[in-house]
Structures are given as C-alpha cells and as structure tokens.
Amino acid sequence: MSSSAETIAKNARLGGNVLKTITNEKRSSLLYKIHDGLKANAHSIQEANKEDLRNAKEGQLADSLYKRLDLFKGDKFETMLAGIIDVAELEDPVGKVKLARELDEGLNLYQVTAPVGVLLVIFESRPEVIANITSLAIKSGNAAILKGGKESVNTFREVSRIINSVITENQSTSGIPSGVIQLIETRQDVSDLLQQDLYIDLVVPRGSNSLVRQIKSSTKIPVLGHADGICSIYLDKEADVDIAKRITIDAKTSYPAGCNAMETLLVNPEMPQWWDVLENLSRAGNVCLHVTGDVKEAYLSKLRESNKLDDQIQSFVVDAVNSSDFDKEFLSLDCAVRFVASTEEAVTHINLHSSKHTDAIITKDKSNAEYFMKAVDSSGVYWNASTRFADGFRYGFGTEVGISTSKIHARGPVGLDGLVSYQYQLRGNGQVASDYVGSGGKRAFLHKNLDISQAPF
Amino acid sequence: MSSSAETIAKNARLGGNVLKTITNEKRSSLLYKIHDGLKANAHSIQEANKEDLRNAKEGQLADSLYKRLDLFKGDKFETMLAGIIDVAELEDPVGKVKLARELDEGLNLYQVTAPVGVLLVIFESRPEVIANITSLAIKSGNAAILKGGKESVNTFREVSRIINSVITENQSTSGIPSGVIQLIETRQDVSDLLQQDLYIDLVVPRGSNSLVRQIKSSTKIPVLGHADGICSIYLDKEADVDIAKRITIDAKTSYPAGCNAMETLLVNPEMPQWWDVLENLSRAGNVCLHVTGDVKEAYLSKLRESNKLDDQIQSFVVDAVNSSDFDKEFLSLDCAVRFVASTEEAVTHINLHSSKHTDAIITKDKSNAEYFMKAVDSSGVYWNASTRFADGFRYGFGTEVGISTSKIHARGPVGLDGLVSYQYQLRGNGQVASDYVGSGGKRAFLHKNLDISQAPF
Missing domain, CATH: 3.40.605.10 (Aldehyde Dehydrogenase; Chain A, domain 1)
Structure with a gap:
C-alpha cells in the first residue's frame, strides 16, 4: 500500500x-x-x-x-x-x-x-x-x-x-x-x-462487467456497481402489435451500445401477429435475430404463408446458442429470441438471466402487467414503455453518477x-435509557410519529 | 465450492x-x-x-x-x-x-x-x-x-x-x-x-469486529456490517453537570457490554464542575477512568482542593494508552477520558476514532449542538440523551436485525x-425514448411530481 x-x-x-x-x-x-x-x-x-x-x-x-x-x-x-x-x-x-x-x-x-x-x-x-x-x-x-x-x-x-x-x-x-x-x-x-x-x-x-467484478473482489468498501445491462422485453399474448413493433425497434436500435438496450425478446406464441414484430426488427432495424429452434420454425413458416420469406429475412435469422445468447450483452444489432408460454415463464426467465437492470412487458392485460412488475427482480420494471427510458436525465434526476444494478442502497439511474445516506438525530434534555421499560425502568415510550415538515431545524 | x-x-x-x-x-x-x-x-x-x-x-x-x-x-x-x-x-x-x-x-x-x-x-x-x-x-x-x-x-x-x-x-x-x-x-x-x-x-x-471484517474480505456480496461500537460523549463547556452525570452513568454502566455503551468521554475543561462527572462515574458507577496526563493532573488537583481525593478515586484512575485506549471497545466498566478545547476538536476526535455508531454532545448551547449533529459522521448523533437509546425497540422499529455501522443503505438500528430496497416502475402506453429531446426526438419531458398517495395500484 x-x-x-x-x-x-x-x-x-x-x-x-x-x-x-x-x-x-x-x-x-x-x-x-x-x-x-x-x-x-x-x-x-x-x-x-x-x-x-x-x-x-x-x-x-x-x-x-x-x-x-x-x-x-x-x-x-x-x-x-x-x-x-x-x-x-x-x-x-x-x-x-x-x-x-x-x-x-x-x-x-x-x-x-x-x-x-x-x-x-x-x-x-x-x-x-x-x-x-x-x-x-x-x-x-x-x-x-x-x-x-x-x-x-x-x-x-x-x-x-x-x-x-x-x-x-x-x-x-x-x-x-x-x-x-x-x-x-x-x-x-x-x-x-x-x-x-x-x-x-x-x-x-x-465500466465493464469484468472491471466491476474485479473491484468487488478486491475491496472491503461497498461498491455501487453497474454490471452488464441485459434487458429483456416480454411480448404477452395481449400485446398490441403496433406498440410492440415501436418499442422493440427503439429499445434495440436507437443506441445498441447502451446498457438499457434490449438484448432478449421473449415472445408468447399466443400473441396475434407476433412474427410481424420480428420481421420489423430485421427489415426496419437490421437486427440479427438469434432464435431458438421452435421460434425459427414457426417464424419462417408464418412468413412463408404470407409470401414474405425472402433472402433478407433469412440472412437476419441465426440459431441461438442456448447456453449463452440469453446471458449476453450483445451491444450490437443482435437480439436473442425465445418463446415463453406465460407471464410466469417470462418472469422466471428474466429473474434467472437478466442483469437486474431494466425489463419490460408489452400487454393490454393489467393483471399480467401488475404481476410482472411485482415479480421481476430488476431495478426497472416497465409496462408498455421502452427500456431505453432507464436514464437519469429521462427520470428527471438532472445528471447521473451511473446506473446501479446493485440490489441495495441505490438502484437504477443514480x-x-x-x-446521500442518513443519520439519526436524537434530541433530548437529559433522558437516560435505564428509566424506560425493557431496561429496568418504568417509563413507557410514546413512539408517536410527528409531522416531518415541523422539524425544528 | x-x-x-x-x-x-x-x-x-x-x-x-x-x-x-x-x-x-x-x-x-x-x-x-x-x-x-x-x-x-x-x-x-x-x-x-x-x-x-x-x-x-x-x-x-x-x-x-x-x-x-x-x-x-x-x-x-x-x-x-x-x-x-x-x-x-x-x-x-x-x-x-x-x-x-x-x-x-x-x-x-x-x-x-x-x-x-x-x-x-x-x-x-x-x-x-x-x-x-x-x-x-x-x-x-x-x-x-x-x-x-x-x-x-x-x-x-x-x-x-x-x-x-x-x-x-x-x-x-x-x-x-x-x-x-x-x-x-x-x-x-x-x-x-x-x-x-x-x-x-x-x-x-x-458479531465481533473481526468476524465482520473477515466476511467483508471474502465476499463480493454487500455486507450490512456492525463492527465495534466505540461511542463517545462530549461534555461541552455549556454542559449541565446534573444531566452530564446522569447520562454518563447510564451510557457507561447500565449495560457495559452493549455496543451502544460509552467508551470515550471528551471533556471541555471550561465546563464548570466537570470533575464531578468523573468522580460520579467512579464512585457511583465503579468506572475505571483511562485518563490522559493533563486530565489526571487537573482531576486529582480539583479533588484534592475539595478534600475528596481518597484511595477509592485513586484506584479508579489509570493512565490512558493514547495510541489505543481511544480506539477501544472496552465492553467493561472502563472509559477513556481526554480534554478537547472546543466542539470542533471533539468532532475531529470523534470522526477519527469513533466507529460511526452513536455519539452524543451534552450542552445547553443550541448552536454547538447543531454543529455537532451536522459534523459528526456517525449513524446516531445525539444531543442531551444517552447513547444507550440506539436500539431498534427504543426507536420504535419493533425488533431489529442488527445495528449497522455501514455508511450506505441502512444505518443504525435496522x-x-x-x-427493503426499491424498484422503478414505468407505466406507459407505447412510448419510446427516441421521440424525446436529447435522443433525437422533439417531445420534451414534463418531469412533474405527482401525489404519491394517488398512485393507481
């Protein structure tokens, strides 16, 4: 030292x-x-x-x-x-x-x-x-x-x-x-x-995930870390297709290197026209979709049915590497795509794979949205809004020190x-603890909440 | 593993x-x-x-x-x-x-x-x-x-x-x-x-300080630690002698093994009758005072003047080990005592030596008290009250998980x-970030605070 x-x-x-x-x-x-x-x-x-x-x-x-x-x-x-x-x-x-x-x-x-x-x-x-x-x-x-x-x-x-x-x-x-x-x-x-x-x-x-992890391993000082941003968007079966198209394009393509960009798209196959969202990502956004086998089969067959399957679409579809594409921060025009059968399954996927940064549900169903926002364990839980809103300026904080993926003290844009943290001020006129019940005395505590705006300082 | x-x-x-x-x-x-x-x-x-x-x-x-x-x-x-x-x-x-x-x-x-x-x-x-x-x-x-x-x-x-x-x-x-x-x-x-x-x-x-430090060194997980409780009480020149006697006896003797017990007494030598507080600690509380040279000389001479210097007093005075007694959690009927010339000097001592648990000032002077509470960097900053109040039950929290001496997330009785921590919920109807100023769009953010009691969930 x-x-x-x-x-x-x-x-x-x-x-x-x-x-x-x-x-x-x-x-x-x-x-x-x-x-x-x-x-x-x-x-x-x-x-x-x-x-x-x-x-x-x-x-x-x-x-x-x-x-x-x-x-x-x-x-x-x-x-x-x-x-x-x-x-x-x-x-x-x-x-x-x-x-x-x-x-x-x-x-x-x-x-x-x-x-x-x-x-x-x-x-x-x-x-x-x-x-x-x-x-x-x-x-x-x-x-x-x-x-x-x-x-x-x-x-x-x-x-x-x-x-x-x-x-x-x-x-x-x-x-x-x-x-x-x-x-x-x-x-x-x-x-x-x-x-x-x-x-x-x-x-x-x-900085990078590896920098943050290395710092955490080498200090006793608390670390307010920002690791990867692996953000997911879940298209519920009640998702509006236009909203889904708009939000996924924004979340993936407006700044792919941003930590609040979408890296994973979870699709409920009961959503009408879900394949339009994928097609739009590739055609309008030049996004390469890393898809699981079942998504690939269903997606290509839907486009074939409507005579939209062409070389451009084919060139923007690759096989997802299941063991890693769903844990990856691409930081590029790439997105991992898989099916989930329910909001519960989407939540389970996110709580296992996301970096606890920001995850969104697209749906018209209020109860699915409320469940999603209560169950997902990330600093930002969004309903019908792009993950790109996760930002100190957009939240109205002025500027930000960073975006925290820590679970305690400060989460999200900081x-x-x-x-700031806090201190407890105790203002008395000579009181001692041993006069009170629980410590050998007779006095009971009042524990009455006061109006904070009336504090005398 | x-x-x-x-x-x-x-x-x-x-x-x-x-x-x-x-x-x-x-x-x-x-x-x-x-x-x-x-x-x-x-x-x-x-x-x-x-x-x-x-x-x-x-x-x-x-x-x-x-x-x-x-x-x-x-x-x-x-x-x-x-x-x-x-x-x-x-x-x-x-x-x-x-x-x-x-x-x-x-x-x-x-x-x-x-x-x-x-x-x-x-x-x-x-x-x-x-x-x-x-x-x-x-x-x-x-x-x-x-x-x-x-x-x-x-x-x-x-x-x-x-x-x-x-x-x-x-x-x-x-x-x-x-x-x-x-x-x-x-x-x-x-x-x-x-x-x-x-x-x-x-x-x-x-648990012990060494347990907490060892855990902090061996994990990347955040630690809500409770290290030592080295609590100080400062007797300002405007301290009331009766309040000072009452509070120091409670803070030192009611439960010496408690982490919120007083371990250091800082005395402003301009306080009238400060030696009564020390005498009272030894006679009424059987407290062994670990005093600096100048405190020893002044204390014994004051007691000699008033014919109160006897074997009992002498046996309760030992020389402070300057290099360590002021950084020690005695957990016994021992207390380190030194002079400080001002509230500023008391604050400087506390910020250097205390464990950021709970520290108190005894004074009738409001501005000294306000300065002390603003400047001391501990979880509890008290004015005319015993440090023993630092406790979840006494604060009205029901029970407590522990008392934190960490600086972030949760301080004092927890x-x-x-x-709990928090999450940001964002509820929209299809908004995307690229429509807004600062991200290439034209819409301005409103950033208008809403009444939290009117949240629709």
Missing part, C-alpha cells in the same frame, strides 16, 4: 468532513464559480483536449471512441457547463427530514439525510463526465476521488487543475477545503485506494439521492 | 422470488401460524434447549453466556412469541410508493419499495434471535439463510424444524414455498455461501426498512 494512496484518501476524508457542514448556498455558489472558471479557461481545456485527440489518432483508437473524446464537437462543452448549473439549482439533497418520531416528551428522533462521505469514482474516457461527477459530489456534500479513462488524461488534468484552483481561491469565503475533489491517474492508485476502507465509503465503477 | 451451498442459495432465491409477489395479508398470516406452531411445540423446544444448556455446562461456558442460552428463563419464550405477532402487525414495508413522477402524458414513473431478495444472516447464540429474524424476513418479503452460534444449535434446529413444517403445511393456501427460511450449521457452509453472489443479495453478520 503506497503512503500516497493513504494521503489522498485521508485528505478526501478531512475535506469531506468539512464539506458535510457547509450550507447548500455555499456548495451551490461554488458550483457557479467552477462553471465560470471552466468557461473562462475554455481555451486551455481545448488545447489539452487536442493533445488527447492527437494521441488517440496515433494510437489508432476506434472511430466511435475517438468521437467521444472530442469535448469541443458540437455543443458538448456548453452542455457540460450547463449541466453544472442544473445541478447547482437542484433541491438540496442533504438535511432532509425523512422520519420524525416523539420517543417521549422532550425526546425526539429524526432521520435526516447526510452525505455518504468519500466517493471513489472510476469512469470512462468521456471528458465531460469529470464535470458531471464533480457537480454531483459537491452538491451532495461528498468528497470525491476521480479516476477517468487514460485516453482523456490531458483533458481531465486541465479540468481538474481549474476546478481545484477555483476551490482554493474561494476557500476563505466558501469554507470548502481543497482535497474534496482529487484526480488520480494510474491503475496502481486505484488498486491502492481500494484498500483505504477506513477513509473511503463508496466505490462507483462505471442521481443526487444515491449519494 | 460445495454444490450444497449452491443448492441452498438457489432454493432461497427461488423461494424469495415467489415471496416477493405474496400479499402482506398472507405473509402476516403465516407469521401468526408460525407463532401458533412454536407455542404448541414449546415442550420439544424446551427439551432441545435443555440439551444446549447441558452441553454448555459441560463445556464450562461463562456464566453470562450460559444465561443467554436459556430460552425458558423468566418470560423470554413468551416475549419471543409476542415479538412475532408485533412484527406481523407492523405496516407492510413492501410496495410503498416513495416517488411518483409524470415523465410525459400517460408515462408515469413510480419508485416502489421491494424486498432486497435473499439475506444471509449470521448471528450469535441467543436462541430467540432465530424467531426475530424469521419474522422480519418473511414480513419484508425476503428469503433468509440463517446461521446461529453453535452453542444453541439444538434449539435452533428444533425452532427451524417447526417453522419449516408450518411453512410446508400452509404452502397451498399461503403460496409461500419452502426454502424461504433455511438454517445452516457450519462455518464451512457460511464460507461456501459467501461465494454465491449470484443468488444472495445481502449478508448481515451480527428494522424492516433496512430489508
């Missing part, structure tokens, strides 16, 4: 301990100043970004990744700046009273939201993410240690330098110390910091709410 | 997936039947318990542990039975709408509480705990795999046998399958189950609320 990792973590902890006590006004005001600082230094950020782009070109980075690196393409830089203001203007997530209870006369218990403390966030190479995460961290009163993808290292360094100089310049008025936002650069740093469970409270890895 | 661990975990998962869909009425009704079954079989449980007591006697178990094993001492068995009914009658923790938002006309998002899924709970030898945890698990819709301390193995086996026969007998009417409550007996089972992160969602260890 390097002493530098301990120093970084300890400084974050000390910074976070102070940030926790700073008012929302001062936290938000610092975000405006960070916005202004980044705007005023657009030129130096662009120079750094150009260097990353030059290195990427030399390193022969894939075209799609190269495009993501360019912070000054279109209005990306302005959108990044606007995002900081959006977060600054959100409601304060800290200090909200969630429960108020009179334990006894003059002895009141309050559950109050509080920052988690110190975050270690590991993210990809999109250069704007550093600004998003900095805003969310400061707004929610958390210190953050950030590690971005190495392709954007020059941009990250320059953005981080500016953010930290703004924090330092404003320290005397804001009270927010340096150390609250720190950038680290190497994998060794990450690996050393994962040992600092005394100082770091939560690790948020945004905005400010996922970066 | 033994295949038996995988079978146990998989059965729990399958059971939990069904339990998740069962109504509160049926879950609660099963608890009544479990209550009746245990009551009707009191005799066979008592026989099993006697065997544990005989083995304990032969094994020369410490007297205090021996007493904890006896399930039929006083009204312990009746209290255990009553606890099951208490939990059955609590409000349903599942299916509560926490957020309702209109994303667009006909497209509504709901955040709804849902069971965590499958729990692995490792607890000590108190035989009644198996009934508490079974009730909490079933009520909250979670499957649970239970491992109790080996000293109570016969009692646990018999109680578990009865619980499972009640579940099986009622399966056709309740719909709740066997597998939802399973007892395991060996450490090897625990260690194998910690590898089943595909099926198990949360590990709740109740009742039913800590065993």
Whole structure:
C-alpha cells in the first residue's frame, strides 16, 4: 500500500468532513464559480483536449471512441457547463427530514439525510463526465476521488487543475477545503485506494462487467456497481402489435451500445401477429435475430404463408446458442429470441438471466402487467414503455453518477439521492435509557410519529 | 465450492422470488401460524434447549453466556412469541410508493419499495434471535439463510424444524414455498455461501469486529456490517453537570457490554464542575477512568482542593494508552477520558476514532449542538440523551436485525426498512425514448411530481 494512496484518501476524508457542514448556498455558489472558471479557461481545456485527440489518432483508437473524446464537437462543452448549473439549482439533497418520531416528551428522533462521505469514482474516457461527477459530489456534500479513462488524461488534468484552483481561491469565503475533489491517474492508485476502507465509503465503477467484478473482489468498501445491462422485453399474448413493433425497434436500435438496450425478446406464441414484430426488427432495424429452434420454425413458416420469406429475412435469422445468447450483452444489432408460454415463464426467465437492470412487458392485460412488475427482480420494471427510458436525465434526476444494478442502497439511474445516506438525530434534555421499560425502568415510550415538515431545524 | 451451498442459495432465491409477489395479508398470516406452531411445540423446544444448556455446562461456558442460552428463563419464550405477532402487525414495508413522477402524458414513473431478495444472516447464540429474524424476513418479503452460534444449535434446529413444517403445511393456501427460511450449521457452509453472489443479495453478520471484517474480505456480496461500537460523549463547556452525570452513568454502566455503551468521554475543561462527572462515574458507577496526563493532573488537583481525593478515586484512575485506549471497545466498566478545547476538536476526535455508531454532545448551547449533529459522521448523533437509546425497540422499529455501522443503505438500528430496497416502475402506453429531446426526438419531458398517495395500484 503506497503512503500516497493513504494521503489522498485521508485528505478526501478531512475535506469531506468539512464539506458535510457547509450550507447548500455555499456548495451551490461554488458550483457557479467552477462553471465560470471552466468557461473562462475554455481555451486551455481545448488545447489539452487536442493533445488527447492527437494521441488517440496515433494510437489508432476506434472511430466511435475517438468521437467521444472530442469535448469541443458540437455543443458538448456548453452542455457540460450547463449541466453544472442544473445541478447547482437542484433541491438540496442533504438535511432532509425523512422520519420524525416523539420517543417521549422532550425526546425526539429524526432521520435526516447526510452525505455518504468519500466517493471513489472510476469512469470512462468521456471528458465531460469529470464535470458531471464533480457537480454531483459537491452538491451532495461528498468528497470525491476521480479516476477517468487514460485516453482523456490531458483533458481531465486541465479540468481538474481549474476546478481545484477555483476551490482554493474561494476557500476563505466558501469554507470548502481543497482535497474534496482529487484526480488520480494510474491503475496502481486505484488498486491502492481500494484498500483505504477506513477513509473511503463508496466505490462507483462505471465500466465493464469484468472491471466491476474485479473491484468487488478486491475491496472491503461497498461498491455501487453497474454490471452488464441485459434487458429483456416480454411480448404477452395481449400485446398490441403496433406498440410492440415501436418499442422493440427503439429499445434495440436507437443506441445498441447502451446498457438499457434490449438484448432478449421473449415472445408468447399466443400473441396475434407476433412474427410481424420480428420481421420489423430485421427489415426496419437490421437486427440479427438469434432464435431458438421452435421460434425459427414457426417464424419462417408464418412468413412463408404470407409470401414474405425472402433472402433478407433469412440472412437476419441465426440459431441461438442456448447456453449463452440469453446471458449476453450483445451491444450490437443482435437480439436473442425465445418463446415463453406465460407471464410466469417470462418472469422466471428474466429473474434467472437478466442483469437486474431494466425489463419490460408489452400487454393490454393489467393483471399480467401488475404481476410482472411485482415479480421481476430488476431495478426497472416497465409496462408498455421502452427500456431505453432507464436514464437519469429521462427520470428527471438532472445528471447521473451511473446506473446501479446493485440490489441495495441505490438502484437504477443514480442521481443526487444515491449519494446521500442518513443519520439519526436524537434530541433530548437529559433522558437516560435505564428509566424506560425493557431496561429496568418504568417509563413507557410514546413512539408517536410527528409531522416531518415541523422539524425544528 | 460445495454444490450444497449452491443448492441452498438457489432454493432461497427461488423461494424469495415467489415471496416477493405474496400479499402482506398472507405473509402476516403465516407469521401468526408460525407463532401458533412454536407455542404448541414449546415442550420439544424446551427439551432441545435443555440439551444446549447441558452441553454448555459441560463445556464450562461463562456464566453470562450460559444465561443467554436459556430460552425458558423468566418470560423470554413468551416475549419471543409476542415479538412475532408485533412484527406481523407492523405496516407492510413492501410496495410503498416513495416517488411518483409524470415523465410525459400517460408515462408515469413510480419508485416502489421491494424486498432486497435473499439475506444471509449470521448471528450469535441467543436462541430467540432465530424467531426475530424469521419474522422480519418473511414480513419484508425476503428469503433468509440463517446461521446461529453453535452453542444453541439444538434449539435452533428444533425452532427451524417447526417453522419449516408450518411453512410446508400452509404452502397451498399461503403460496409461500419452502426454502424461504433455511438454517445452516457450519462455518464451512457460511464460507461456501459467501461465494454465491449470484443468488444472495445481502449478508448481515451480527458479531465481533473481526468476524465482520473477515466476511467483508471474502465476499463480493454487500455486507450490512456492525463492527465495534466505540461511542463517545462530549461534555461541552455549556454542559449541565446534573444531566452530564446522569447520562454518563447510564451510557457507561447500565449495560457495559452493549455496543451502544460509552467508551470515550471528551471533556471541555471550561465546563464548570466537570470533575464531578468523573468522580460520579467512579464512585457511583465503579468506572475505571483511562485518563490522559493533563486530565489526571487537573482531576486529582480539583479533588484534592475539595478534600475528596481518597484511595477509592485513586484506584479508579489509570493512565490512558493514547495510541489505543481511544480506539477501544472496552465492553467493561472502563472509559477513556481526554480534554478537547472546543466542539470542533471533539468532532475531529470523534470522526477519527469513533466507529460511526452513536455519539452524543451534552450542552445547553443550541448552536454547538447543531454543529455537532451536522459534523459528526456517525449513524446516531445525539444531543442531551444517552447513547444507550440506539436500539431498534427504543426507536420504535419493533425488533431489529442488527445495528449497522455501514455508511450506505441502512444505518443504525435496522428494522424492516433496512430489508427493503426499491424498484422503478414505468407505466406507459407505447412510448419510446427516441421521440424525446436529447435522443433525437422533439417531445420534451414534463418531469412533474405527482401525489404519491394517488398512485393507481
């Protein structure tokens, strides 16, 4: 363990301990100043970004990744700046009273939201993410240690330098110390910091499934992980065929690399015209269908009957590899397809194969939909809507730290709410437990819930 | 990895997936039947318990542990039975709408509480705990795999046998399958189950700090841990001396082995008569004070001035081992004592040394108290109340699964609320993401919060 990792973590902890006590006004005001600082230094950020782009070109980075690196393409830089203001203007997530209870006369218990403390966030190479995460961290009163993808290292360094100089310049008025936002650069740093469970409270890895699993195996710190996004759509026997066509095209083809894209289509063979949905995916969406034997036979014969079976359709049908295609995040214009005989069977398939991200049912039958939403064990359970809605912006959270497939603390798109936890405040005037029944005393607890809007602080 | 661990975990998962869909009425009704079954079989449980007591006697178990094993001492068995009914009658923790938002006309998002899924709970030898945890698990819709301390193995086996026969007998009417409550007996089972992160969602260890740390190091499953309870009380310069005396005696002496007992006393030397608090702890409470050099000098000289310095006082003062006494859970009539010059210094000490369990300030000064409660990073932050109130029963949660010193998901005493998480339900009528701005479309999101009490389910 390097002493530098301990120093970084300890400084974050000390910074976070102070940030926790700073008012929302001062936290938000610092975000405006960070916005202004980044705007005023657009030129130096662009120079750094150009260097990353030059290195990427030399390193022969894939075209799609190269495009993501360019912070000054279109209005990306302005959108990044606007995002900081959006977060600054959100409601304060800290200090909200969630429960108020009179334990006894003059002895009141309050559950109050509080920052988690110190975050270690590991993210990809999109250069704007550093600004998003900095805003969310400061707004929610958390210190953050950030590690971005190495392709954007020059941009990250320059953005981080500016953010930290703004924090330092404003320290005397804001009270927010340096150390609250720190950038680290190497994998060794990450690996050393994962040992600092005394100082770091939560690790948020945004990346591949293997990265998340490897991090979970090598730390005692809780991990808010986003593993694969294996999202399924179930076409119930009461599915509307037009809705089914529209939603499956959107869910599969509008952004196949997205974690909220459909990877599996479950079809109830009693649904009228179900084969239209498959045909539409291939013809309108260029989607290659990985189908089981029974689906293949039924699908091709239905199209043959209506004289629609042609080379195009044939070329978009392949045999599903049963042992793996239903556990795969294709991230491409591919989709695994199988029959299920009922909503129950669809639920069983999903609870076994999905990554607990987002799964949808298409149906006009309310009771099937209600059962599906109650029984599926995923962070998002949708009825007649595309899985692509699983996103912090679309949910109205402003921006997001990531999409969690963890089962506890925060699920689905994680905005400010996922970066706070709570504390119990107990306010008394000298009460001791041994005066109460159950502990040798005579007094009974009142346990009377109070109006949370009337909390005296 | 033994295949038996995988079978146990998989059965729990399958059971939990069904339990998740069962109504509160049926879950609660099963608890009544479990209550009746245990009551009707009191005799066979008592026989099993006697065997544990005989083995304990032969094994020369410490007297205090021996007493904890006896399930039929006083009204312990009746209290255990009553606890099951208490939990059955609590409000349903599942299916509560926490957020309702209109994303667009006909497209509504709901955040709804849902069971965590499958729990692995490792607890000590108190035989009644198996009934508490079974009730909490079933009520909250979670499957649970239970491992109790080996000293109570016969009692646990018999109680578990009865619980499972009640579940099986009622399966056709309740719909709740066997597998939802399973007892395991060996450490090897625990260690194998910690590898089943595909099926198990949360590990709740109740035990020593070293057990909790060891579990965290050996699993990818999230751990809701309760490590040490190193609780501090800070006597501010505006502390009332009578309140300080009363609270410190209660917090240190009413149950020194409790995790919510005071282990550290921080004294502002500007507090009038602070030495009375120390004297009272030793004389009335037989507390051995582990004091720093400056505290020792000031304390003994104050008592000498008032002619109160005698052998008794001297024998209750020892030199604090600075490097460790302030990081120690004594669990005995010992307390570390040091001076701090201000509320800020008290907070800094606590944030560095406490185990983030429960810490208190004694003061008449509201602003010092508010600062303390905002700045201290512990699950419980108390003002003029004993740390001993940190307890699920005292908070009005019914019973508790444990007291969490984790920073995320659930903090402090964990009742039913800590065993649920949430899911996002999205209810639409065919909406697709690509119709909306930000994804290539023209429609804007409404993001209008709705009245959660008006949710249509």
